[in-house]
Amino acid sequence: MLGYYVRMAWKSFQRTPGLTLLMTVGIGLGISACIVTLTVYHAMSGNPIWWKNNVLYAVTMDPWGSSRRAHVSRVPQQLTYRDATYLYGSDIPKEKALLTLLVGAVTGTPGQSRPLPLFTRGTTAGFFRMFDVPFKYGGPWSAAADRGPEPVIVLSRRENEKLFGGIDSVGRTLLWNKHRFRVVGVLDHWDPQPRFYDLTPGGGGAFAKPARAFVPFKWGPTLHMWPGGHMACGNSSAGHTYRALLNSKCTWVGMWVDLPSASARRRFLALMSAYAAEQRSTGRFEGPLNTHLWKVSQWLRMHHVVSERSRLLVELAFALLTVCLINTVGILLAKFLRGAPIAGVRRALGATRRHIFMQHLLEAAALSGLGAALGLALGIAGLSAVRALYAHSNSAYGRLAHFDPLGIAWALGLAVVATLVAGVYPAWRCGRTPPALHLKSQ
Amino acid sequence: MFPMLSALRRNPIGAVLVALQIAITLAVLVNATAMVSRAVHKIEQPTGIDTRDTFELVIAALSKKFDVASAVEADLSYLRAQPDVAAATVTFGVPMTDDGSGMSVGRTPDGRGASVLSGVMPVDEDGLRTLGVRLIAGRNFRADEITTQSPAHPRQGTAEVIVTRSLAHALFPHGHALGGTVYVGGHTPLTIIGIARDFMGPTLGASPYDTVLMPQILTEYANYDLLVRARPGERAAVLRATKRHIGAAHQDAIILYAPTLSSARRQMNLGLRNTAVFLTVLTAIMLIFCSFGIFGLVTFNVASRTRQIGIRRAVGARRRDIVAQFMTENALVLLGGMALGSVLALALGQWLSDHDGIPRLDPWYLLAGVLLLGLVAQLAAWQPALRAARVAPSVATRTV
Known part of the structure; x- marks a missing residue:
């Protein structure tokens, strides 16, 4: 029976090749627009470390009293050096990490003639454990290396390929800002999007690539390196010396903690409040106590990682698909009704309503299938067009527009929806053809 | 006036579908045009700096x-x-x-x-x-x-x-x-x-x-x-x-x-430029499909009413009466679609300005969109309507 339906559908397509093409292209265009926008939207709105959503927290506190005037999201994303080092001293969290960006340069690796700029993240060993960072060779540095600080460096996989040709470089040394550093680890591919742990614009934004190397946080202060990432000072000033910067109310240190239990969370929040209250009583902090712990999901939402524009584009793509589907409904209806005499004859010869319905639905499904295949192809082309439009830019659209199995799933899902929406009513109408009516005029 | 209304009564679903397409297209067309023109305006803002050198x-x-x-x-x-x-x-x-x-x-x-x-x-x-x-x-x-x-x-x-x-x-x-x-x-x-x-x-x-x-x-x-x-x-x-x-x-x-x-x-204008490109392509596709839909509906109506046209011709209707019949019929569908579309467009504009902080939709865009879409829609109906006018009066006598 199925073979017969397929043959009927094929014959019907052959009868009106123009209309068939029009419907296929319509469904295809609609589906491809949805694939392109949904792929990017999905990648932007994901929580890249969802499995730790209930234990990881970003730590914020407002040293300027800015919430007096504005919304809570005006609270700086980072902490001042003083506050960060104080909170880092607490042993309530299971893991904790400080984050900053340092502008480094590498010299002294095999075959290198000129210094190579290297955007380096200054952080603490907890960073790698907390964020489940995968290592290809070696591993994080020790707690002693954080305290020292010891001259140890972790390279990204790409950087290791560039500097050491991709070999296991653990134990090798290189000159980082003219100081000899020992490689203790090489990361495997690791590029969480959005880059939840650092959303600051000065750090490159939510969709920047991860840093290419990692050194212990303390190296920045030790070498008097001015923060190379985001710094926000409210209405205060950074001062003119490095010492003044460390004592200033400028925020440039990101902090994340792993608090596995509700009681740990309560105790850490209490510690933060007590500290902020003390700072206020000495006059260093202004305004209300404004200490917060943010889950990754809250953190991403609060900082509007998903731009309104990308959501709008998804909605418009669906509007296009809707118009194309309505179009298809109209054309199918007209086509099926024109073929009603044939259906009438078949009814008269003993086909049931269900048979007629199923046969027409199969025709619609075949059309949607063709449309979905075309949509997949156009979607892949569209995604590479998006990449081309955003070439050489840090924009999320360019970085995230990669075709993945998700695209296929979207296409299949939308094809099913398209069949149901576009095919059911015309097929049902056709199934209700009374057998006698069309026999008369034959 | 009568033949048009009776035709709409006979194939209401087709007319409703086309009206829906017109409504959605109008809503998107108007708001997308407003957004694109804002983006272009922003891209063309003078930098005030000698950027070339x-x-x-x-x-x-x-x-x-x-x-x-x-x-x-x-x-x-x-x-x-x-x-x-x-x-x-x-x-x-x-x-x-x-x-x-x-x-x-x-x-x-x-x-x-x-x-x-x-x-x-x-x-x-x-x-x-x-x-x-x-x-x-x-x-x-x-x-x-x-x-x-x-x-x-x-x-x-x-x-x-x-x-x-x-x-x-x-x-x-x-x-x-x-x-x-x-x-x-x-x-x-x-x-x-x-x-x-x-x-x-x-x-x-x-x-x-x-x-x-x-x-x-x-x-x-x-x-x-x-x-x-x-x-x-x-x-x-x-x-x-x-x-x-x-x-x-x-x-x-x-x-x-x-x-x-x-x-x-x-780099500063990249996002705006690409959004404008995307919106333009999307709206153009929508407009093209909308006109295909109209073309399809009118063609279907003409084909399924060949005999009715023949009879009207036989009892004295001129060719241009037939053209006028189908154009008016299309205009009625269009009017319905545009009325719904205007409401949708304004609602979408309001929603966008509430949610995305975009300035409220300028009504002039709506007027321009209505005129453009009306023109495109009537053009799409023109060819099948002409074909209807070519139906010979003798058709009426053939298969009674």
């Missing part, structure tokens, strides 16, 4: 020993000696990018009272000349007003600033900005000595034109930026030569990157 070098020191102050002096005297360099200055931050510093600028100390988040550009006396920005009022910085702040000689900040017209207007809505006192993220009173034409500084503030120029050479950041304007047409050559010279001159520093201001401008 200007580039910047972002230089970072690699060690504590590197003396930024003397490096800046050496670099500037090298650049100013080059015949193809029109002007050069030292600053911090790249115009038209988020790279730079932003501060609250207000008329009261320490950010009490109203303030404007503005881009802050430290420059020396050649800053305005390098940017290619003219003064509207007041004067430029004098060489002796430029302070060099280094860790070795921490000095109190400057006393004078130059602000853009836009910032002057925001701070002093009633005029008299020249000579006024402002505070740039602190409690040191600063005097406005000049008002510059609007130009785009580091785009950290609410408006890219809100920029304040400070007579400073910042040397404590271990980073400094050289802003260079080449003679017309010589930028590429000057950029190459400068990179080579600076790479060789400083052993303890590296050039992090060297953006041209035209590329900075392109």
Whole structure:
């Protein structure tokens, strides 16, 4: 029976090749627009470390009293050096990490003639454990290396390929800002999007690539390196010396903690409040106590990682698909009704309503299938067009527009929806053809 | 009037489907056009800077020993000696990018009272000349007003600033900005000595034109930026030569990157441009499919009513009566669709302005959209209607 339906559908397509093409292209265009926008939207709105959503927290506190005037999201994303080092001293969290960006340069690796700029993240060993960072060779540095600080460096996989040709470089040394550093680890591919742990614009934004190397946080202060990432000072000033910067109310240190239990969370929040209250009583902090712990999901939402524009584009793509589907409904209806005499004859010869319905639905499904295949192809082309439009830019659209199995799933899902929406009513109408009516005029 | 209404009654679903398509298309068309025209307007905003001939070098020191102050002096005297360099200055931050510093600028100390988040550009006396920005009022910085702040000689900040017209207007809505006192993220009173034409500084503030120029050479950041304007047409050559010279001159520093201001401008507008492209393509496809839908419906109606047309012709209807019948019928569907579409368009516009902070939809766009869509829709119905008119009266007599 199925073979017969397929043959009927094929014959019907052959009868009106123009209309068939029009419907296929319509469904295809609609589906491809949805694939392109949904792929990017999905990648932007994901929580890249969802499995730790209930234990990881970003730590914020407002040293300027800015919430007096504005919304809570005006609270700086980072902490001042003083506050960060104080909170880092607490042993309530299971893991904790400080984050900053340092502008480094590498010299002294095999075959290198000129210094190579290297955007380096200054952080603490907890960073790698907390964020489940995968290592290809070696591993994080020790707690002693954080305290020292010891001259140890972790390279990204790409950087290791560039500097050491991709070999296991653990134990090798290189000159980082003219100081000899020992490689203790090489990361495997690791590029969480959005880059939840650092959303600051000065750090490159939510969709920047991860840093290419990692050194212990303390190296920045030790070498008097001015923060190379985001710094926000409210209405205060950074001062003119490095010492003044460390004592200033400028925020440039990101902090994340792993608090596995509700009681740990309560105790850490209490510690933060007590500290902020003390700072206020000495006059260093202004305004209300404004200490917060943010889950990754809250953190991403609060900082509007998903731009309104990308959501709008998804909605418009669906509007296009809707118009194309309505179009298809109209054309199918007209086509099926024109073929009603044939259906009438078949009814008269003993086909049931269900048979007629199923046969027409199969025709619609075949059309949607063709449309979905075309949509997949156009979607892949569209995604590479998006990449081309955003070439050489840090924009999320360019970085995230990669075709993945998700695209296929979207296409299949939308094809099913398209069949149901576009095919059911015309097929049902056709199934209700009374057998006698069309026999008369034959 | 009768034949049209009866036809609509006979195939209501087809008419409703086309009306729905028209409604959705109108709603999207109107709002997308408004959004695209806003994007184009923003892309075409003047930068106020000579972007064609200007580039910047972002230089970072690699060690504590590197003396930024003397490096800046050496670099500037090298650049100013080059015949193809029109002007050069030292600053911090790249115009038209988020790279730079932003501060609250207000008329009261320490950010009490109203303030404007503005881009802050430290420059020396050649800053305005390098940017290619003219003064509207007041004067430029004098060489002796430029302070060099280094860790070795921490000095109190400057006393004078130059602000853009836009910032002057925001701070002093009633005029008299020249000579006024402002505070740039602190409690040191600063005097406005000049008002510059609007130009785009580091785009950290609410408006890219809100920029304040400070007579400073910042040397404590271990980073400094050289802003260079080449003679017309010589930028590429000057950029190459400068990179080579600076790479060789400083052993303890590296050039992090060297953006041209035209590329900075392109980057700034990239998102807007691509959204505009995407919206245009999407709307065009929608419009094309909508006209296909109309074409299909009218064709279907004509084909399924050939006999009715024949009878009307046989009893005296002229060809143009038949054309008018189908065009009017289409216009009725169109009217229904547009009425629904106008409501949808306004609702969508309202929703967008509530959720995305886009300004409310200008009704003129709706009017233009209605006219355009009406024209396209009637054109789509034209050909099948003509075909209907060609039906011979004898058809009526054939299969009775």
